[in-house]
Amino acid sequence: xxxxxxxxxxxxxxxxxxxxxxxxxxxxxxxxxxxxxxxxxxxxxxxxxxxxxxxxxxxxxxxxxxxxxxxxxxxxxxxxxxxxxxxxxxxxxxxxxxxxxxxxxxxxxxxxxxxxxxxxxxxxxxxxxxxxxxxxxxxxxxxxxxxxxxxxxxxxxxxxxxxxxxxxxxxxxxxxxxxxxxxxxxxxxxxxxxxxxxxxxxxxxxxxxxxxxxxxxxxxxxxxxxxxxxxxxxxxxxxxxxxxxxxxxxxxxxxxxxxxxxxxxxxxxxxxxxxxxxxxxxxxxxxxxxxxxxxxxxxxxxxxxxxxxxxxxxxxxxxxxxxxxxxxxxxxxxxxxxxxxxxxxxxxxxxxxxxxxxx
Amino acid sequence: xxxxxxxxxxxxxxxxxxxxxxxxxxxxxxxxxxxxxxxxxxxxxxxxxxxxxxxxxxxxxxxxxxxxxxxxxxxxxxxxxxxxxxxxxxxxxxxxxxxxxxxxxxxxxxxxxxxxxxxxxxxxxxxxxxxxxxxxxxxxxxxxxxxxxxxxxxxxxxxxxxxxxxxxxxxxxxxxxxxxxxxxxxxxxxxxxxxxxxxxxxxxxxxxxxxxxxxxxxxxxxxxxxxxxxxxxxxxxxxxxxxxxxxxxxxxxxxxxxxxxxxxxxxxxxxxxxxxxxxxxxxxxxxxxxxxxxxxxxxxxxxxxxxxxxxxxxxxxxxxxxxxxxxxxxxxxxxxxxxxxxx
Numbered sequence: 001x002x003x004x005x006x007x008x009x010x011x012x013x014x015x016x017x018x019x020x021x022x023x024x025x026x027x028x029x030x031x032x033x034x035x036x037x038x039x040x041x042x043x044x045x046x047x048x049x050x051x052x053x054x055x056x057x058x059x060x061x062x063x064x065x066x067x068x069x070x071x072x073x074x075x076x077x078x079x080x081x082x083x084x085x086x087x088x089x090x091x092x093x094x095x096x097x098x099x100x101x102x103x104x105x106x107x108x109x110x111x112x113x114x115x116x117x118x119x120x121x122x123x124x125x126x127x128x129x130x131x132x133x134x135x136x137x138x139x140x141x142x143x144x145x146x147x148x149x150x151x152x153x154x155x156x157x158x159x160x161x162x163x164x165x166x167x168x169x170x171x172x173x174x175x176x177x178x179x180x181x182x183x184x185x186x187x188x189x190x191x192x193x194x195x196x197x198x199x200x201x202x203x204x205x206x207x208x209x210x211x212x213x214x215x216x217x218x219x220x221x222x223x224x225x226x227x228x229x230x231x232x233x234x235x236x237x238x239x240x241x242x243x244x245x246x247x248x249x250x251x252x253x254x255x256x257x258x259x260x261x262x263x264x265x266x267x268x269x270x271x272x273x274x275x276x277x278x279x280x281x282x283x284x285x286x287x288x289x290x291x292x293x294x295x296x297x298x299x300x301x302x303x304x305x306x307x308x309x310x311x312x313x314x315x316x317x318x319x320x321x322x323x324x325x326x327x328x329x330x331x332x333x334x335x336x337x338x339x340x341x342x343x344x345x346x347x348x349x350x351x352x353x354x355x356x357x358x359x
Numbered sequence: 360x361x362x363x364x365x366x367x368x369x370x371x372x373x374x375x376x377x378x379x380x381x382x383x384x385x386x387x388x389x390x391x392x393x394x395x396x397x398x399x400x401x402x403x404x405x406x407x408x409x410x411x412x413x414x415x416x417x418x419x420x421x422x423x424x425x426x427x428x429x430x431x432x433x434x435x436x437x438x439x440x441x442x443x444x445x446x447x448x449x450x451x452x453x454x455x456x457x458x459x460x461x462x463x464x465x466x467x468x469x470x471x472x473x474x475x476x477x478x479x480x481x482x483x484x485x486x487x488x489x490x491x492x493x494x495x496x497x498x499x500x501x502x503x504x505x506x507x508x509x510x511x512x513x514x515x516x517x518x519x520x521x522x523x524x525x526x527x528x529x530x531x532x533x534x535x536x537x538x539x540x541x542x543x544x545x546x547x548x549x550x551x552x553x554x555x556x557x558x559x560x561x562x563x564x565x566x567x568x569x570x571x572x573x574x575x576x577x578x579x580x581x582x583x584x585x586x587x588x589x590x591x592x593x594x595x596x597x598x599x600x601x602x603x604x605x606x607x608x609x610x611x612x613x614x615x616x617x618x619x620x621x622x623x624x625x626x627x628x629x630x631x632x633x634x635x636x637x638x639x640x641x642x643x644x645x646x647x648x649x650x651x652x653x654x655x656x657x658x659x660x661x662x663x664x665x666x667x668x669x670x671x672x673x674x675x676x677x678x679x680x681x682x683x684x685x686x687x688x689x690x691x692x693x694x695x696x697x698x699x700x701x702x
Contacts, residue, residue: 318499
């Protein structure tokens with residue numbers, strides 16, 4: 001039993017060690033600080049539904065967009081060895097397209113919402129394939145290629161909105177953004193679970209995971225083995241585009257309005273951070289989607305913990321930075337090898353003493 | 360045999376080619392603007408205004424160019440600039456003197472540079488993550504210092520701010536017959552000196568050539584006997600120092616500190632470097648190109664305003680389009696040259 005446990009930590013955890021340790025540290029810290037942090041209450045919300053509330057719920061709920069984007073970003077990172085910094089701007093564009101369709105009819109029903117979401121998907125996929133083409137066909141580094149949309153994406157969203165911040169109000173939109181009547185779990189959480197299952201299914205039934213990893217590790221070797229690396233890179237961007245459309249639609253539904261300047265502001269940096277905390281190499285290659293998802297929750301948990309400690313929302317960034325630095329320093333290759341050396345030295349000393357005792 | 364080789368013109372390097380393209384496009388664009396829009400573009404003051412407004416961006420871009428040539432990235436520069444502005448403003452308002460504030464600016468910049476450099480080169484952490492954390496930290500500290508905008512209230516600083524270099528022969532005669540000389544702020548001089556120093560360092564000094572070698576191929580640089588770790592460390596320290604200087608110049612330009620100062624400056628600086636012909640992969644780039652990259656970005660914005668596209672979204676959409684054009688151009692030019700070399 002014990003050896004099984006040890007093996008799990010040695011082999012199975014590997015990459016996931018850092019995010020899981022980070023979550024454990026945060027949980028223990030909060031337990032010592034204020035055990036009531038974890039209390040979950042059952043309340044009636046304004047619409048009269050029975051809903052769950054509490055810090056834990058707001059952590060899981062608040063990180064939804066981040067988790068969805070982190071899943072897509074992991075693929076792009078693995079395939080292209082770079083990151084897409086335009087996800088926030090693209091989400092604003094997708095959200096604008098979503099609202100545009102909703103605004104076009106007088107009555108918002110299920111069909112309009114689906115049509116709006118599909119249009120958002122198409123628009124996001126178009127912009128994502130623009131990024132993807134620059135990266136895969138023209139061989140431009142992802143960060144530079146996506147810098148174009150980062151600069152002008154939010155302005156394009158403003159253009160689509162026609163210089164306004166339109167609002168939408170409808171029970172369906174409300175249900176997507178907060179709670180479906182009768183279900184106490186926030187809807188965005190359900191969407192995250194659905195997307196994660198979808199990713200798992202795709203990886204299970206196709207060889208996308210293997211292909212992506214081989215393209216990321218050595219693109220030309222993958223090409224020689226018959227993998228169309230250009231297509232795989234493009235595909236990873238398009239999948240990210242779909243993720244962006246989902247995240248953008250959730251973001252719009254949460255607030256009931258589209259503000260091109262503030263919708264998912266600075267999310268690109270948080271997304272990349274989630275991927276990095278998840279133990280994925282930002283230079284491409286092997287990846288674990290689960291790591292990025294946990295990374296997203298680590299970030300949100302940190303933020304909510306800081307809020308609970310009465311840190312103002314503008315100051316949170318400074319404390320976040322300190323925690324990030326500590327995490328990456330622990331995970332850095334130099335420190336890791338030093339710790340390993342230390343452990344082996346201690347082990348050797350122990351064996352020496354045992355041997356001496358035996359003599 | 361030897362003689363012919365001596366007199367044959369050396370082919371342009373990638374760095375020189377990209378820089379030449381940028382300068383040509385800038386000059387062409389500016390001449391076109393002069394012909395089409397006349398007005399402001401005909402006065403020399405327009406160029407000086409562009410320099411006045413962008414002095415701090417130019418300085419920051421210099422630092423970023425050094426880091427990018429070395430194959431790294433520093434996205435904390437805008438946030439450090441903003442932190443320097445805010446802390447210097449508060450220092451001056453609480454009875455500090457000019458020299459103290461300059462020292463403070465340099466120390467803050469250096470501190471960020473040293474920490475970044477240490478974490479990146481000696482602990483081998485990805486530069487994007489480290490400088491992202493640096494950016495969060497600097498932005499957070501700025502708001503902790505003060506959320507409200509602060510105006511400098513200091514006599515000798517006001518005198519320093521008011522000092523402007525006047526060039527009468529580049530001026531123009533106003534409608535009432537007065538000669539208005541071209542005005543240039545002190546910050547521009549600082550910026551141009553920075554560009555010159557960095558250019559000299561990159562071209563003639565062992566350290567500067569080390570940056571190119573390191574960015575081009577780290578393994579070969581190591582085998583040439585370059586201390587890669589130290590070189591990388593120094594590149595981030597220089598970038599930090601230049602952001603400190605840029606913060607002071609920014610304060611001399613605006614005379615006030617605000618939590619949202621220099622927002623998005625890091626991406627503008629990266630864009631200027633790219634337009635100027637620096638590649639993010641490292642090993643290729645020139646700081647003079649960066650200077651023209653900054654000017655090109657500003658000229659586009661001015662042209663958009665002059666051509667009557669008044670909707671607020673046009674400026675950044677055209678900037679994005681221009682960026683796209685330059686990036687594609689570089690990609691095509693470089694891949695063609697690579698093919699030629701192979702053949």
